Amino acid sequence: MVRVKSEAVREAILASAATEISANGYLDTTIGRIAKGAGIAPSNVYVYFVSKLEIYFAIYDPWFKDQFLALERRVKRQPTRDKKIRHLVQGILRDIAIDQTGYTAALMEALAAIKPKDKYRPDLLTWAENKIEQIILKSVGGYEAGDPRLKAFAHLLMLTFDGTALRVKALRANAQEDGTMDAVEDMLMAIISGSGHSV
Amino acid sequence: MVRVKSEAVREAILASAATEISANGYLDTTIGRIAKGAGIAPSNVYVYFVSKLEIYFAIYDPWFKDQFLALERRVKRQPTRDKKIRHLVQGILRDIAIDQTGYTAALMEALAAIKPKDKYRPDLLTWAENKIEQIILKSVGGYEAGDPRLKAFAHLLMLTFDGTALRVKALRANAQEDGTMDAVEDMLMAIISGSGHSV
DNA sequence: TTCAAAAACGAATACTATTCGGTATTGACA
DNA sequence: TGTCAATACCGAATAGTATTCGTTTTTGAA
Structure with a gap:
């Protein structure tokens, strides 16, 4: 060579x-x-x-993981369990899904444009859901490892993440300005703070 | 002429x-x-x-509304409140988001491909969220009209719808086969069945 | 200093949605 | 029933894309 x-x-x-x-x-x-x-x-x-898609993920992958790691630190830093949960949910929906860089809005386009030959592996989504479980387990508390509710909650949160990001893209408005998103966040927070046995 | x-x-x-x-x-x-x-x-x-996008919505709009109307009838037909709620949530996520025709998967591509000049109006999304509120109000029961939790739940459900559809598209697998989706549905059902005052 | 692997380049290639200029049809009116 | 203008319809652009190909140039090891 x-x-x-x-x-x-x-x-x-x-x-x-x-x-x-x-x-x-x-x-x-x-x-x-x-x-x-x-x-x-x-x-x-x-x-x-090899492709535009690969370039995109070479950018998005580390950015996305950094965002989650920073979020994890922020959550850990909160004094109360409620505040931790609030930061987790809001961090994911407000800061990462509706990001200022536009990277996540671009993710929606990239995912939609995927062709079978791109053989895309949803590693990032899996990674994110595992990270959410981990954050709840280690930084929020109130759950045992392996609790199936954790996996379900993480999945629900990421589905909501996708929907939120998609709407930023399609509506170019941070959706409902009327406080509905706040209420949605509250619902998500209630799921995870209510169900776990308290610490 | x-x-x-x-x-x-x-x-x-x-x-x-x-x-x-x-x-x-x-x-x-x-x-x-x-x-x-x-x-x-x-x-x-x-x-x-005027455009490919307009053709797509000329197909998707009536199909989507038909699906919701059919779902509404199915929900109404259920004997118990729990069954109504279950049919509502599963109907949206399993039947409409993960539809056999592939129309909803195509929606994700269409939304992602929207350019500003297409001046897309999210009427369908608004329509769907209103319809969900209506179904809960009139067919499920347990809530007063105007309860802000209704709007929030409808929004959460549709965000989850988007996420589910997007994953069908990108992963070409109905996502988690391990029962996680079932647990997610249970969480969504719990929100709406638990919070309302019982009938 | 040599020289081959491979980076770098410009010119295809193969597609696409949409537009444009002309032709053919047809519904109203005489 | 014949005329004619509005316009449906067509084929050929246009403008734009990701990606590939053949060639030239560079460079690191020998």
Whole structure:
């Protein structure tokens, strides 16, 4: 092997793509513009990534996990169980689903655009649901490991996450401004704070 | 006006599009194939519809409303309040979100593909949430009109609907086969059956 | 200094939704 | 019943996309 991929080029592609996706979403971000932003030819992008989808997830995956890890720390820091639960639910719905970068809105486009040949594996979703279980288990408390309600709650929360993000995308308004989202959050919080035996 | 649009052609377009969308989803359904199925030229499709998105909603809107109306009747028919609630939640998540026609999976693609110039109005989502409130109010019982918990529950249910449909699309598996979805449904049912004052 | 692997490039390729310019049809009116 | 203008309808653009291909250039090891 006599010529080696440039880490700088790879980073330039990711940086350019991140900017574009944040500004224009997934579908409207073109390989051409990513390449121009990175200072290379469009075809050269394919030396570093097999597809636009792969580029997107190379950006979204670490961002998403960082968000959850930061959330975990915030939850842990709360003084009361109620506050922990509130931070968990609101953090996921308000901060990650409705994020300022637009990465999650782009996720909806990316997921919708997936073709069978992309062989997408929902690792991120699994990871997130496991992380939610973990946060409740270790930082919120009140549940035993393996409690099936934990897995169900985590799934419900992530389904709600998807719906929230999708609506940001399609309605370009943070949905109901009338306090309905607050009430939805309350319902979700009630599920997890009520059901567990108290600490 | 001397020549009139043919109702037969309009129907042929819709029928062809419905078949295509059911088989290939929204993004992979092309105007060319819709036209071929309808026996007309692609450009002629635009005499009847302004865009592919409009064609899609001309199909999805009535289908979706029919599903909800049929669900409403089924719920009403149940003998006990618990069974009514169960049918409501499962009908939405199992029958409409994970439908056999693939129309709802296509909805996720259509929503994701929406551009600002499409000026999409989320009437359907609003309609569905109102209908859910109505069903609970009139067919399930236990709540007063205007109870804010109704609106919140309807919203939560539809967010879950979105998430479920999105996963069908992206994972092409009805998600968790391990009973987690059952537990999620139970959680949703508990919210609405527990909170209302009993009848 | 050489040289082959492979990065990088520009030009295809194969698609797409939608538009445009002309042609053919047809419903109202004479 | 014949005329004619509005417009359905058609085929050929247009503009835009992700990705691939053939070639040129670079570069790291020998």
